[in-house]
Amino acid sequence: MTVSASPRTVYLDNNATTACAPDVVAEMLPFFTEQFGNPSSIHAIGASVAPAIRTARERLQNLLGVAHESEIVYTSGGTESDTTAIISALRAYPERREIITSAVEHHAVLTVCEHLARHEGYKLHVIPVDGQGRLDLKAYENALSENVAVVSIMWANNETGTIFPIEHLAQMAKPYGILFHTDAVQAVGKVPFRLSNSAIDMLSLSAHKIHGPKGVGALYLKRGVKFRPLFRGGHQERGRRAGTENTAGIVGLGKAAELAQAGFRDENIRVRSLRDRLERELMALIPNTIVTGDVEQRLPNTTTIAFEFVEGEAILLMLSRAGIAASSGSACTSGSLEPSHVMRAMNIPFTAAHGATRFSLSRDNTEEDVDRVIAVLPGIIERLRAMSPYWSSSARAPAEFQPAYS
């Protein structure tokens, strides 16, 4: 049996992954066939591939405002870039035994940091957030010291879309000689970048979150930053990431970066207005509902709405039956009944955190997609609440429940 997305599927899970753009696929295809060569080879078949890899690098540089081509290292994606950045910093500064991160990082950062603390004796500072998902700047300031090797804090949150004041955070770390890394996987293509003038030392990105292929990404490495490679072997990527280049993937990443830049202004404005209408109408139609995260500083494509007294998994299944793909926040928490670590870090009331549902849009979405959700979701929530013992036995707005935002 083949499962194919029927044309009627409304895909609103773009923070988990995006559809590869047709133009991206088209540029990649020759690198599986005629242009199969190894870019390190001397002969013509190999050498013909090298320019395509350079072009991809230039396109990424343009999107990120990166001055030097040597500052971009291709990797297998966001997870590898995150791990590489953190481990590299620790190896480059072995006398520094502390790490700073935030409570709402993606598992690609949080799990690595927790592992280092538990099994390798590093001291880990996990900076908390407030009810709107904003970083506790005082706690961050207090954690900074010359004992810290690396700060790894995300640019924008994958669950709520909350944007951290990342440049400010990087500036604050500077006087201590700390390396500053940011996971910008969700920010790329959605916020403007100018890394050439930035205090950021390392930055992670991933192609499949910007309509590129899965399994390829990049690490930005500011010139002069001490670096220790994770993989050793061949001299690819100037000895910083061994292994024959994923040529088709890299070409796809470059094309995806070019498309993201070309549509940057118009598409982000259009997507923001779709997201805002979806959010506004759902809030108006469905009582006991909160929008999570910092609505003032937020990615244009993301909203996570917590519906009180309903189970997120049930919402997702019923939406899926109606041909709508959304998420309960972190894909990694799906399947467990625990609210995600991001909802817990924001202290979203338990009764609401369970019903947190993330809608993440992309340039592929239309007004009709939003109409579909608005048409079916209020009925779904009503039916689920009718079955919920908590909903029927409680006052409709319990006294202890203070919406963070309404």
Ligand SMILES: *Cc1c(COP(=O)(O)O)cnc(C)c1O
């Ligand atoms: C998706 C994601 C990652 C992981 O990227 P992969 O390319 O899938 O390894 C890391 N961080 C954030 C914020 C993400 O959204």
